Amino acid sequence: MLGGGACLLALLTLIGIPTWAHMIQHHAAKRAPVHETLALTLPPAPKDAARAPAPVWHSIEVQPGQTLSEIFQAQGLSGADLAAVMTNGKDTGALKTLHPGDQVAFLTGAHDQFEGFRYEPDSATQVTLKVAADGKLATHVTTLPTERRIHFAHGVVHGSLFAAGEKAGLSDATVLKLADVFKYDIDFFKDLKPGDHFTVVYDDIYRDGKYAGAGGILAAEFVNAGHRYTAYRFKQSDGSVAYFSQDGRPLRRGLLRAPIAFARVSSHFGLRKDPVLGFTRLHKGIDYAAPTGTPVHAAGDGVITYRGKARGYGNFITIKDSPEYTTAYGHMQRFAPGLHVGSHVTQGEVIGYVGSTGWATGPNLHYEVRVNGKPENPLTMTMPKPQPLSGKAMLAFRAQTAPLVARIQLIDNATQRLARVDNQRTDTITAD
Numbered sequence: 001m002l003g004g005g006a007c008l009l010a011l012l013t014l015i016g017i018p019t020w021a022h023m024i025q026h027h028a029a030k031r032a033p034v035h036e037t038l039a040l041t042l043p044p045a046p047k048d049a050a051r052a053p054a055p056v057w058h059s060i061e062v063q064p065g066q067t068l069s070e071i072f073q074a075q076g077l078s079g080a081d082l083a084a085v086m087t088n089g090k091d092t093g094a095l096k097t098l099h100p101g102d103q104v105a106f107l108t109g110a111h112d113q114f115e116g117f118r119y120e121p122d123s124a125t126q127v128t129l130k131v132a133a134d135g136k137l138a139t140h141v142t143t144l145p146t147e148r149r150i151h152f153a154h155g156v157v158h159g160s161l162f163a164a165g166e167k168a169g170l171s172d173a174t175v176l177k178l179a180d181v182f183k184y185d186i187d188f189f190k191d192l193k194p195g196d197h198f199t200v201v202y203d204d205i206y207r208d209g210k211y212a213g214a215g216g217i218l219a220a221e222f223v224n225a226g227h228r229y230t231a232y233r234f235k236q237s238d239g240s241v242a243y244f245s246q247d248g249r250p251l252r253r254g255l256l257r258a259p260i261a262f263a264r265v266s267s268h269f270g271l272r273k274d275p276v277l278g279f280t281r282l283h284k285g286i287d288y289a290a291p292t293g294t295p296v297h298a299a300g301d302g303v304i305t306y307r308g309k310a311r312g313y314g315n316f317i318t319i320k321d322s323p324e325y326t327t328a329y330g331h332m333q334r335f336a337p338g339l340h341v342g343s344h345v346t347q348g349e350v351i352g353y354v355g356s357t358g359w360a361t362g363p364n365l366h367y368e369v370r371v372n373g374k375p376e377n378p379l380t381m382t383m384p385k386p387q388p389l390s391g392k393a394m395l396a397f398r399a400q401t402a403p404l405v406a407r408i409q410l411i412d413n414a415t416q417r418l419a420r421v422d423n424q425r426t427d428t429i430t431a432d
């Protein structure tokens with residue numbers, strides 16, 4: 001979008017502005033100035049009448065396929081106006097991913113001149129930019145009154161999780177959040193079985209009584225291959241929000257098993273004939289084949305202890321995740337910007353991109369976990385166990401989640417009764 005803006009600016013400089021200038025000249029030439037004296041007695045003007053009419057806001061609904069530069073163009077505004085907005089607004093990232101149906105608004109003066117722009121980076125925030133006396137844009141951010149509505153859903157998996165979610169009335173955004181909550185326990189691409197079922201309590205955001213976006217998962221239960229997993233959102237005393245199982249254990253693990261999404265294991269941990277060196281040696285990690293440029297995520301929270309070239313590893317990063325655990329990432333095409341030795345990273349943060357630097361036969365990520373300096377197989381090793389809540393925190397957790405636990409129990413009982421009725425019907429049919 002920024003590229004588009006720059007492009008538009010160039011285009012307007014080349015075509016737009018001369019055209020405008022031409023039009024104004026043309027207009028002036030056609031209308032010769034006329035001087036008249038009007039002999040009218042006017043009633044004393046009210047104080048305001050002398051002022052120019054106040055600028056007016058008008059809303060625009062984003063049409064399918066429309067870009068922000070097209071929207072500005074349609075308003076007769078210049079690329080400079082767009083560039084001013086993109087560089088002055090807070091959360092302008094939201095403007096780069098506008099969706100059909102989103103609303104933006106323009107403030108225009110008496111002579112159709114640009115006076116301001118308004119948009120909502122999320123359903124609860126409004127950013128207003130107004131041309132100030134110095135000609136620059138002044139930003140004003142307001143929190144909009146929203147209302148959260150709680151919903152319940154129950155679904156059974158027959159094909160994909162998305163299909164089951166849709167049947168249960170969940171938006172794709174909520175299905176993704178559900179999968180994200182359980183990602184440490186369930187691999188939704190490999191482990192999903194027909195008959196798996198879930199119950200979810202979630203909320204949606206409403207503004208002025210109208211749906212304004214997906215909220216979050218408050219509680220969920222997922223039965224995968226007969227094993228029951230639970231997740232409860234809990235706001236801790238320090239204000240942080242995390243998911244815990246019904247018995248108070250954090251769902252988030254110390255380390256992600258795979259620091260890369262949607263990738264195939266191309267080489268396992270263990271002894272193998274090295275594809276580059278040609279002799280047998282220990283492969284101290286897991287290789288994930290993925291296209292060049294695929295983001296690589298930090299497997300855990302930690303501090304970067306190495307970032308740079310390292311012979312066979314190519315572009316290499318090591319992260320100290322705890323006194324015992326270190327994770328290492330090799331063959332990267334490039335590093336994420338702003339990272340250096342000593343940087344703190346959080347689990348899931350992008351640290352670099354898949355490449356084939358060092359001794360690599362193709363684009364892949366070499367991922368290692370070292371426990372007290374000794375390489376372990378990240379796919380089979382025992383992950384550091386998170387500590388369950390205790391004491392006051394556990395009491396607060398029980399108090400916060402009790403109504404949700406009861407609600408999920410109710411839904412479970414009801415769906416089990418329905419399932420039994422279904423089974424009896426099937427029995428009756430087969431008995432006939």
Ligand SMILES: [Zn+2]
Nearest residue numbers: 285286287366
């Ligand atoms: Zn490797």
